[in-house]
Amino acid sequence: MNTDEIVQLCKQHTLYSWSAGGGVKPIPMAKAEGIYFWTTEGKRYIDFNSQLMSVNIGHGHPRVRDAIKAQADELMFAMPSAATAVRARLGKMLADLTPDPINTFFFTLGGAEANDNALRAAKLYTGRQKVLARYRSYHGASGATISLTGDPRRWPNEPGVGGVIHVLDPSPYEFSFGTTEEEITARSLSYLEEVIKSEGAHTIAAFFLETVTGTNGILVPPKGYLKGVRALCDKYGIVMICDEVMAGFGRTGSVYAFEHFGVVPDIVTAAKGLTSSYLPLGMMGISDAIAEHFQKNVFWGGLTYNAHPMLLACAEANIRVMLDEGMIENAAALEKVQRSEMDRLKAKHPSVKEGRCIGLFGIIELQKNAQGEPLAPFNSSSPAMDQLKVAFDERGLFTFVRWNAFMCNPPLCITEEQLREAYAIIDDCLDVADRHFEG
Ligand SMILES: Cc1ncc(COP(=O)(O)O)c(C=O)c1O
Numbered sequence: 113m114n115t116d117e118i119v120q121l122c123k124q125h126t127l128y129s130w131s132a133g134g135g136v137k138p139i140p141m142a143k144a145e146g147i148y149f150w151t152t153e154g155k156r157y158i159d160f161n162s163q164l165m166s167v168n169i170g171h172g173h174p175r176v177r178d179a180i181k182a183q184a185d186e187l188m189f190a191m192p193s194a195a196t197a198v199r200a201r202l203g204k205m206l207a208d209l210t211p212d213p214i215n216t217f218f219f220t221l222g223g224a225e226a227n228d229n230a231l232r233a234a235k236l237y238t239g240r241q242k243v244l245a246r247y248r249s250y251h252g253a254s255g256a257t258i259s260l261t262g263d264p265r266r267w268p269n270e271p272g273v274g275g276v277i278h279v280l281d282p283s284p285y286e287f288s289f290g291t292t293e294e295e296i297t298a299r300s301l302s303y304l305e306e307v308i309k310s311e312g313a314h315t316i317a318a319f320f321l322e323t324v325t326g327t328n329g330i331l332v333p334p335k336g337y338l339k340g341v342r343a344l345c346d347k348y349g350i351v352m353i354c355d356e357v358m359a360g361f362g363r364t365g366s367v368y369a370f371e372h373f374g375v376v377p378d379i380v381t382a383a384k385g386l387t388s389s390y391l392p393l394g395m396m397g398i399s400d401a402i403a404e405h406f407q408k409n410v411f412w413g414g415l416t417y418n419a420h421p422m423l424l425a426c427a428e429a430n431i432r433v434m435l436d437e438g439m440i441e442n443a444a445a446l447e448k449v450q451r452s453e454m455d456r457l458k459a460k461h462p463s464v465k466e467g468r469c470i471g472l473f474g475i476i477e478l479q480k481n482a483q484g485e486p487l488a489p490f491n492s493s494s495p496a497m498d499q500l501k502v503a504f505d506e507r508g509l510f511t512f513v514r515w516n517a518f519m520c521n522p523p524l525c526i527t528e529e530q531l532r533e534a535y536a537i538i539d540d541c542l543d544v545a546d547r548h549f550e551g
Contacts, residue, residue, distance in 0.1 A: 115140045115152045129253075130265065139510070144171030147523050147530055149510070158534050160511040162523045165326060165358050165473075166384035169433050170523035176390050179429030183422050192418035202424045205431060206397065209367055211376045216403035218396050218411075219419045223357030223383035224252025226394035227320070230379045231256055232413050233398060234318035234351035237405050242311060244304075244319040244350070246281040248328040251320060251355055260320055263328050264491045277316075279307050283331050285490060293334040301340040313348035318379075323369035326358035327514065330468050330475040338373040345378070351402070352377040357394070358473075361385030362434050362524050365444030365471030372470070378402060388430050393423040439524040443471040449528050450474050450520060453535040463487060463496075463545035467520075474520030476538075481550045486516035496548035503541040509534060 113121075118140050128136045140152040147170055150156050162168060169176070183198060190196045207215040218233075220226045231243060245251065247262035258265065259272030262281075266272065282289060282300040289299040308316060319341065325331035345352040354377040359369035362385055366372055370380070379402065383394035398406075417423070434440060447469060454467025454476060465479035465486075478487035480496070488494035492515065501513040512519040522534065 118152060146170045146172070147526050155508065157508050157510040158530070158537070159523060160509050160534050161519045161521050163389060164384065165363070165519070165521045166389040168362050168385035168524050169388045169430055169437075169439055170525035173388070173390075173430075173433050175433050176388070176426060176429040179425050180391065180422060183425030187421050190419075190421055192414060192416070196419070196421050196424075198421050198424045198428060199419050202428045205428060206395070209431070210380070210397050211368070211371065213400040214376065214380060214397040215400055216398050216406075218398070218413075219424065220383075220394040220396070220415060221392045221417055221420075221423075222252075222394045223355075223381065224254040224257040224394075225415065226357065226381035226383055226396045227251045227257045227260065227353075227355060228254050229413050230353050230355075230381050230396045231260070231318065231320070233379060233396065233402060233406070233411065234353060236409065236412060237402050238317045238349065238351060240315055240317035242275040242277060242315045243317055244277050244279055244307070244311075246321055246325075247278050247284065248281045248325050248331065249320070249322055249355075250327045251322075252357075277307065277311055279304060281321075281325065281331065282334050282337050283329070294336070297334045297336040297340060300334075300337065301344065304341070305344055308344065308348055308350070313350070316348065316350050318351040318353050319345055320353045320355060322359060323354045323356055323373070324359040324364055324470055324473060326473075327512075329477075329517070330470070330473055330519075332468065332470050333373065338370065338375045342375045342377075351379060353379045353381065355381050357381055357383045361431075362440040362443055363471055363473045363521070365440060365447055367440060369470075386430070387423065387426045390430065391423045391426040393420075393427050434524070437525065442526075443524045446526065446528060446531055447471050449531055453532065453538075454520075457535070457539060457542060460539070461542040461546050462549045462551075463542060465516075469520065472520075472522055472524055472526070475517050476520060477517045478545050479516070480548060487545060487548060488516040491515065494548075496545055499544050499548075500541060503544045504537075507537045507541060509537045509541070 142152040143150050148156055149159055206217050245260040249262040251257040251260040256273050258269040259276050262278050282296050289296040354370050356368055360382040378399045380397045387393045450469045458464040463478045465477045465484055467476045480487045488497045
């Protein structure tokens with residue numbers, strides 16, 4: 113098939129997510145390796161978003177490919193009620209890798225299912241029915257998780273499931289809890305406690321939060337915020353659930369993002385980087401207290417593909433590669449480089465409002481004037497952002513351009529030289545955005 117046939121048939125016979133089919137312009141992908149992928153016409157892109165912030169070890173790692181092949185030769189499928197060698201090994205590996213008291217894992221096919229099951233576990237464990245989540249969040253597109261999601265993707269899916277209470281996170285879009293980190297933390301925690309009391313603490317099963325918010329802005333929590341949330345959850349018997357589907361597995365420079373903030377949740381969920389998306393796998397990890405509950409009480413959940421051997425073999429090899437090749441350390445070390453490049457761009461380009469990053473989890477926000485008004489409105493685009501997207505595409509840099517921002521989330525195997533090469537391209541492309549700066 114030639115490129116046009118591939119694109120045309122994909123568009124004609126398959127639906128694309130979050131889009132009206134008529135408007136989609138899919139990149140015809142043919143192959144990928146390391147930080148790069150190539151189109152069917154041979155054009156090379158730097159993958160500056162690791163596809164969906166998920167190909168953490170980089171594309172096409174041979175050790176993972178070999179592990180998948182070896183598992184296919186050994187055992188391709190086992191029912192979820194079976195015990196398998198790979199399930200035993202991965203469970204133990206995750207228990208060793210995850211801070212105590214999280215030592216027990218349930219495997220799903222992706223992030224939304226991991227969050228669905230975390231919600232289920234919290235409700236069964238506490239006997240409570242409501243759940244807190246934040247506005248600047250994305251937790252998945254399943255029936256329940258799109259209701260947990262705070263961002264505008266929830267709107268067309270409403271009314272959705274009941275019992276979800278959304279709260280402002282410490283960095284709402286336009287409202288401010290204060291000017292210093294201490295003030296923001298103190299006020300947003302007081303507000304949170306007020307909401308908990310007003311809703312009736314005894315009715316709230318869980319608080320769902322992305323440890324570092326992903327799509328909605330790469331928001332690192334202010335100092336003390338997560339410890340404060342942990343304390344409130346303990347005080348009111350609420351299960352703290354950290355959604356690390358995007359932030360987990362090396363992205364922030366540690367296995368889990370919560371490790372940066374001196375807290376351990378009761379439940380952590382992960383997907384994406386768990387297999388670097390080579391195969392679809394999600395998981396929830398539960399604390400010993402919750403695990404003990406489900407030793408005596410039924411866990412009322414299941415999936416045909418729960419603990420699928422092929423997916424687990426992929427995760428096992430992916431994690432080994434990540435650890436053996438020092439990729440998490442690399443992400444931590446390159447934060448400095450990413451930070452300095454963001455600072456350099458801000459000093460040079462008037463359209464750059466702010467760059468934020470932790471590890472190799474980053475975003476650059478653009479402004480249209482010195483007052484900091486966004487270069488595209490909330491939940492919308494603008495000619496300036498559209499043109500920037502075209503410029504990135506022409507220069508062979510793939511990333512997500514969303515509202516007034518674009519993502520900086522390369523694979524964790526990227527070298528300093530490659531990272532600087534990507535920023536040199538971004539530097540050139542930002543001239544396009546500067547032309548829309550009104551002063
Ligand atoms: C923080 C977060 N949670 C959950 C999900 C949903 O994961 P999945 O698309 O694998 O269902 C995503 C996906 O982007 C995510 O970023």
